[in-house]
Amino acid sequence: MEAHTDRFKETARRELKNEMSQIFLSLLPPGFTILRQIGMSSFPDPVSAVDQARAIRAEVIERMPELLEEFEKNAVSKGATVLWARDAGEANNIILEIARKRSVTYVTKGKSMITEEIGLNEHLIKEGVDAFETDLGEVITQQLSLPPFHIVGPAINVPPEEISAVFLKKGIIKEPTTNPIELGKAVRVYLREKFRHLDMGIVGVNMAVAATGTIINVENEGNIRMTKSSPRTLVAVMSLEKVVPTMADAMHMVRILCRNCTGQKISSYVSMDTGPKKPGEIDGPEELFIVIVDNGRSEIFRDSKTREVLKCIRCGGCLNTCPVYSKIGGYPYGFAYSGPMGQVLNPLLLGIKETSDLYHACTLCGACKEICPAGVDHPSLLLIYRAREVSLKGKDGKALPFIEKTIATFVSLGMSRAWLWNLGAKIMRPVLHRLSHDGYIRNIPFGVQGWFTCRDLPAMPAKTFHEIWTERKHSPVTTSRKT
Amino acid sequence: MHAREEILGRMKSAQPGKALIRPSTQPLSELSLSREQMIQRFTAELSTQTGVVHQASTREEAVKILTEIAAAEGLRSVIATGYNIYGMGLRAFGEANHITVNTLDDLPDREALREIAFTADAGITFADFAIAETGTVGIIFNRHQPRLASIAPPVHIAIIPIEGLYPVYEGAIEKVFSNADDIPSQFSFITGPSATGDIQAVQFKGMHGPLKMIVIFIMGQG
Numbered sequence: 001m002e003a004h005t006d007r008f009k010e011t012a013r014r015e016l017k018n019e020m021s022q023i024f025l026s027l028l029p030p031g032f033t034i035l036r037q038i039g040m041s042s043f044p045d046p047v048s049a050v051d052q053a054r055a056i057r058a059e060v061i062e063r064m065p066e067l068l069e070e071f072e073k074n075a076v077s078k079g080a081t082v083l084w085a086r087d088a089g090e091a092n093n094i095i096l097e098i099a100r101k102r103s104v105t106y107v108t109k110g111k112s113m114i115t116e117e118i119g120l121n122e123h124l125i126k127e128g129v130d131a132f133e134t135d136l137g138e139v140i141t142q143q144l145s146l147p148p149f150h151i152v153g154p155a156i157n158v159p160p161e162e163i164s165a166v167f168l169k170k171g172i173i174k175e176p177t178t179n180p181i182e183l184g185k186a187v188r189v190y191l192r193e194k195f196r197h198l199d200m201g202i203v204g205v206n207m208a209v210a211a212t213g214t215i216i217n218v219e220n221e222g223n224i225r226m227t228k229s230s231p232r233t234l235v236a237v238m239s240l241e242k243v244v245p246t247m248a249d250a251m252h253m254v255r256i257l258c259r260n261c262t263g264q265k266i267s268s269y270v271s272m273d274t275g276p277k278k279p280g281e282i283d284g285p286e287e288l289f290i291v292i293v294d295n296g297r298s299e300i301f302r303d304s305k306t307r308e309v310l311k312c313i314r315c316g317g318c319l320n321t322c323p324v325y326s327k328i329g330g331y332p333y334g335f336a337y338s339g340p341m342g343q344v345l346n347p348l349l350l351g352i353k354e355t356s357d358l359y360h361a362c363t364l365c366g367a368c369k370e371i372c373p374a375g376v377d378h379p380s381l382l383l384i385y386r387a388r389e390v391s392l393k394g395k396d397g398k399a400l401p402f403i404e405k406t407i408a409t410f411v412s413l414g415m416s417r418a419w420l421w422n423l424g425a426k427i428m429r430p431v432l433h434r435l436s437h438d439g440y441i442r443n444i445p446f447g448v449q450g451w452f453t454c455r456d457l458p459a460m461p462a463k464t465f466h467e468i469w470t471e472r473k474h475s476p477v478t479t480s481r482k483t
Numbered sequence: 484m485h486a487r488e489e490i491l492g493r494m495k496s497a498q499p500g501k502a503l504i505r506p507s508t509q510p511l512s513e514l515s516l517s518r519e520q521m522i523q524r525f526t527a528e529l530s531t532q533t534g535v536v537h538q539a540s541t542r543e544e545a546v547k548i549l550t551e552i553a554a555a556e557g558l559r560s561v562i563a564t565g566y567n568i569y570g571m572g573l574r575a576f577g578e579a580n581h582i583t584v585n586t587l588d589d590l591p592d593r594e595a596l597r598e599i600a601f602t603a604d605a606g607i608t609f610a611d612f613a614i615a616e617t618g619t620v621g622i623i624f625n626r627h628q629p630r631l632a633s634i635a636p637p638v639h640i641a642i643i644p645i646e647g648l649y650p651v652y653e654g655a656i657e658k659v660f661s662n663a664d665d666i667p668s669q670f671s672f673i674t675g676p677s678a679t680g681d682i683q684a685v686q687f688k689g690m691h692g693p694l695k696m697i698v699i700f701i702m703g704q705g
Contacts, residue, residue, distance in 0.1 A: 024684075027684075028684065031684075043509075043511075044509040044510070044511065044512045045508075045509045048506060048507070048508050048509055049508065051506045051508075052505065052506060052508045055503060055504075055505045055506055056505075058503050059503050059505075061500070062499075062500035062501070062502075062503060064494055065491050065494040065495050068491065069491065074663075078666070084485070084486040084487040084490055085486055086486045086489060086490065090486060134691065135681070136679045136681035136682065136690060137679075137681035137682075140681070140682070153680070153681055153684065154681075155681060155682070156680075156681060156682070156683065156684055158682075160682065160683060163682065180682035180683050180685035180687075181685060181687045183682055184679060184681070184682060184687060184690060185689075188689070188690060188691055191691065192601060192691075195601075195635075195691070196597050196601045196635075197597075212660055212663070212666060214660070214666070220677065220678045220679060220690070221677050221678065221679050221690040221691050221692070222634055222677035222690060222691035222692025222693070223690070223691045225630070225634045225671065225692065226634055226635070226691055226692070228630070228669070229630035229631050229634060229669075230597060230631065232593070240490070240494075247656050247660045248653060248656070251652045251653055251656055254652070255652075265528075265616075265617045266617045266619060266672065266674050267674070268532070268673065268674055268675055268676070268677055268678050268692070269671060269672065269673060269674075269677070269692070270671065270672040271669060271670075271671040271672075272669065272670045272671065273668065273669045274666045274667065274668060274669075274670075275666075275668055276668060277668045278625065278626070278667075278668050279626075280626035281624070281625060281626045281629075281668060282587060282590065282592070282593060282596050282626070282629045283593055283596055283597075283629045283630050283631050284624065284630055284668055284669060292490075294486070294490045298489075298490045298491075298493040298494045299493065301493075301494050301497055302493055302494065302496060302497040303497075304497070304498055304500070307497075307500075
């Protein structure tokens with residue numbers, strides 16, 4: 001998909017004033033977090049269950065090439081065709097060719113983040129193959145050309161009036177309605193005919209099991225099972241990191257994924273396909289293509305500092321716990337992936353220069369890292385991106401302004417020496433005090449104005465904690481004791 | 484160079500990571516459930532997803548339950564995976580209740596199956612497994628078990644012999660995947676009807692798949 005990561009600030013400002021977005025942001029992330037906690041509490045020991053999931057993902061990213069080869073070997077031995085694509089363009093063309101060779105006029109699609117990343121729908125439609133998203137939320141975002149608001153509920157914030165209007169225009173409904181269930185049922189009826197006469201389906205992959213060559217899809221709506229069952233030709237698109245070692249690992253990850261994603265203990269459907277249909281079977285695909293997409297990931301893998309991004313299982317748990325996402329929603333991140341997941345993924349997929357606002361829009365509070373069932377250390381990654389940005393600027397001859405560099409040098413000197421820090425605080429207090437209003441510093445007239453475009457600094461109090469502590473030691477406060 | 488070799492080559496040129504040890508885990512508490520408790524758990528979990536669970540002590544009782552369901556749901560035509568699912572005699576059931584029963588024996592090809600599956604009032608299928616952990620039904624799809632019968636019609640009725648009841652997913656997975664030469668083309672876990680909450684977080688059942696799910700356990704002759 002077309003990236004708009006450069007519009008982070010303006011989109012965030014707009015979304016902060018968007019009433020509908022704000023209503024859902026006040027309900028959804030805390031709601032999902034509570035459901036997640038209830039779901040996780042069904043494990044005899046939730047902490048060790050998360051540790052186990054993190055260990056599985058850690059093993060995957062250490063053994064990835066070997067696991068992918070094993071997966072390929074087993075999938076091929078079961079009759080699947082495995083195709084590799086270096087980048088978005090290659091993946092899109094492989095899939096278009098499959099459709100063209102079979103004179104397919106349309107495909108239905110299961111929700112798949114990798115196909116959003118590579119812009120598969122746009123490519124197919126441009127080349128004359130109609131692509132129908134079938135997940136209800138994705139149907140709406142496709143019709144309205146919106147990026148996903150939330151990875152689990154991509155259109156959950158869209159007002160029913162807007163959905164009704166676009167459905168009327170596209171002939172999905174005959175009479176306007178703002179009833180969510182009526183709107184949903186209309187999509188059911190609309191897509192049933194598409195499923196019934198389908199020649200080719202496209203799905204993503206939640207897990208690819210190396211030991212058996214099995215692809216696993218996790219869903220609630222039944223659109224993926226329809227897409228996997230009805231047509232003669234099935235294309236499953238996966239990124240490199242979807243591979244897991246064994247079916248036992250996959251089962252643990254299914255438990256973890258569902259609980260962290262929607263809070264469910266399991267989704268309505270978990271379908272596990274090993275090869276195309278066998279002789280004598282009446283439905284299921286006659287041919288199964290598995291497209292393994294790199295799109296920058298082998299490079300990410302080679303860099304031992306960034307490799308751990310590939311642990312991510314796209315559950316969305318980090319979105320729900322992030323104080324920034326919970327205020328601005330998914331749109332500002334400008335790409336298929338939003339929240340902390342997008343902040344660590346998008347810079348590597350799209351470039352450090354193009355995504356600067358993403359890795360700066362973070363206080364490094366660490367809530368994402370704490371909740372992450374895959375063991376991604378988001379804050380450390382964001383710091384790496386920030387450091388890389390600075391060194392990139394140096395190479396471009398656009399080094400940091402002298403004053404910013406100087407401030408950074410002084411702060412880092414001071415932060416590693418307590419006496420220097422205390423001295424600095426004493427010196428800076430009167431300066432900062434003059435710049436503060438109502439307890440906040442909203443800008444300073446030198447050097448680092450950029451920093452203040454989306455941040456305020458609390459004013460320095462009259463005394464530091466150390467000073468108060470020292471004073472107290474000299475004049476202890478008497479506490480009344482009741483005996 | 485081919486994409487495959489290029490991608491794998493780049494990854495293999497990376498520094499090898501450290502060897503990892505898996506932490507120990509506590510066994511799932513469901514593993515200690517008795518058969519009675521497993522049935523209770525299965526029923527409670529599937530009920531929270533609006534699924535309905537029946538127990539039939541004999542095949543005859545199962546047919547009686549099916550007849551009651553057919554009347555309550557107003558079924559006129561069903562797709563069944565066979566006339567003789569677990570020896571239930573569905574041809575006679577259809578004739579007695581004026582219900583058109585189509586099975587694989589009547590369907591020559593994919594087109595015919597799709598025609599029937601997308602217009603039937605219900606799909607009646609055998610199911611290989613029931614998992615107590617989450618009230619989940621496990622179905623092996625093969626030449627006796629078409630995929631569309633359990634996903635296209637608005638009602639899915641699954642007949643499960645009680646011997647297929649396991650405490651956790653792994654029980655079924657080991658059976659289905661342990662013999663590498665005999666892995667089915669598809670194995671699915673089904674937990675309740677299809678569902679969504681994608682518009683304004685309003686939850687409802689019956690998005691693309693069934694609106695209702697009914698399980699009939701056959702408890703055996705004992």
